[in-house]
Structure formats: C-alpha cells, structure tokens
Amino acid sequence: MKVTYKNQDNDLISNIIQGDEKAFRLLFDMYYQKLFHLAIYYLSSKESAEEVVSDVFYTIWNRRETLHGIDNIESYLYTSVKNQSLHYIRRSNVPDCSPLDLYHIELIADNNNPESTLLDQEQRELLQKAINSLPEKCREVFRLFLSDRLKQKEIATLLEISQKTVEAHIATAYKKIYAYLKKTY
Numbered sequence: 001m002k003v004t005y006k007n008q009d010n011d012l013i014s015n016i017i018q019g020d021e022k023a024f025r026l027l028f029d030m031y032y033q034k035l036f037h038l039a040i041y042y043l044s045s046k047e048s049a050e051e052v053v054s055d056v057f058y059t060i061w062n063r064r065e066t067l068h069g070i071d072n073i074e075s076y077l078y079t080s081v082k083n084q085s086l087h088y089i090r091r092s093n094v095p096d097c098s099p100l101d102l103y104h105i106e107l108i109a110d111n112n113n114p115e116s117t118l119l120d121q122e123q124r125e126l127l128q129k130a131i132n133s134l135p136e137k138c139r140e141v142f143r144l145f146l147s148d149r150l151k152q153k154e155i156a157t158l159l160e161i162s163q164k165t166v167e168a169h170i171a172t173a174y175k176k177i178y179a180y181l182k183k184t185y
Contacts, residue, residue: 009073016064024064028057031074034148035081041140042085052088056080078150078158130180134173141169 015023032053039049056077060067070076134142141159144150145166152170156163 013067013070013073016060017067019064024061027060027073031077032057035077037143037148038078038081039085041143042082043088048088049085052084053081056084075154075157078154082158126181126184127177130177130184131173133180134176138169138173138176141166142173145170 012023012027016027035053035056036049039052040046043049043052059080060077131139131142141155144155144158145152150158152163152166155161155166159166
C-alpha cells in the first residue's frame with residue numbers, strides 16, 4: 001500500500017520542519033524518481049542528475065526551518081531541481097552526452113513466444129523513435145505529462161509557460177506520434 005500526502009502536504013512539511021526523518025524519507029521516496037527524470041532531461045547525465053537531486057534534498061533537510069511558506073511542495077521541488085540543474089550547467093562544463101532513454105515503455109507480452117517478444121521490442125523501439133522525433137519543448141512537456149504524471153497547470157508553472165501552451169504541446173505530441181507510427185506501418 002502506497003501512502004500519499006497529497007491532501008496532507010502541510011502536515012508533511014510541518015513534520016519535516018520539526019526534524020521528523022520519517023516524513024523527510026517519505027517526501028524523498030515520493031518525489032526522487034520524478035525529480036531525477038527532470039534533472040536528467042536538463043543534464044543528459046545520470047551521475048549529474050543524481051547529484052543535483054541529492055543536493056536539492058540535502059538543502060531542504062538542512063534548511064527545513066524555512067519551509068513554512070511553501071504552499072505546494074511538489075512545485076517547489078520541481079522548480080528547485082530545474083534551477084539547480086541550470087546552475088550546475090553554468091558552473092561546470094557538462095560534456096555533451098548522448099541523451100538517455102527516458103521513455104521506457106513497458107509492454108507485457110501475452111506469452112513467452114520468442115516471436116512475440118521480438119515484436120514487442122520492435123514496437124517499443126518504434127514508439128521511442130516517435131517520441132524522440134518530437135520538437136524539444138513538446139517532448140519535455142509530453143514527458144512531464146505522461147511519465148511524471150504532472151497536471152497541465154503544474155507543467156505550466158514549472159516551465160513558466162501558459163496552460164494553453166501546455167495543452168497545445170500535448171495535443172501536438174499525440175498527433176505527431178500517431179502520424180509517425182501510421183507512416184511507419
């Protein structure tokens with residue numbers, strides 16, 4: 001059973017402010033993977049992304065007494081990771097790495113037939129190519145929407161764009177992926 005604090009963020013923050021390590025661990029467990037994906041988007045390096053997300057959580061724990069004014073911890077965390085990633089890029093010469101494959105799509109095979117397994121792998125690769133063919137900003141919005149399951153309003157706040165622009169990017173992503181797959185088949 002997964003415990004969530006969506007409606008109890010204030011309680012979670014209050015507990016962290018008081019030094020509750022279990023509450024902090026819960027916050028870490030709830031958001032680490034999503035924040036890691038965001039950092040890796042900016043940095044294209046697994047090690048750098050891990051470092052940035054760890055720095056954000058380290059800072060939150062060390063400055064926990066200042067968390068009173070945070071209304072939305074999720075937005076705060078995403079913005080912190082985004083800013084920390086950009087700061088990391090500015091302060092170091094991040095080598096041009098090949099982007100990591102962030103869109104691992106799990107298709108469950110109906111059976112253990114090798115032919116079926118091969119077809120599933122081909123479908124995943126084709127879908128990944130379709131996602132990679134999206135324009136950069138569209139791909140970023142689509143990833144935040146699909147993989148990180150952020151709401152359109154949260155994406156708009158994080159990326160500092162309008163909610164209508166987010167909607168347009170998502171619609172464009174679906175259309176382009178559909179067209180790419182239709183053209184290929």
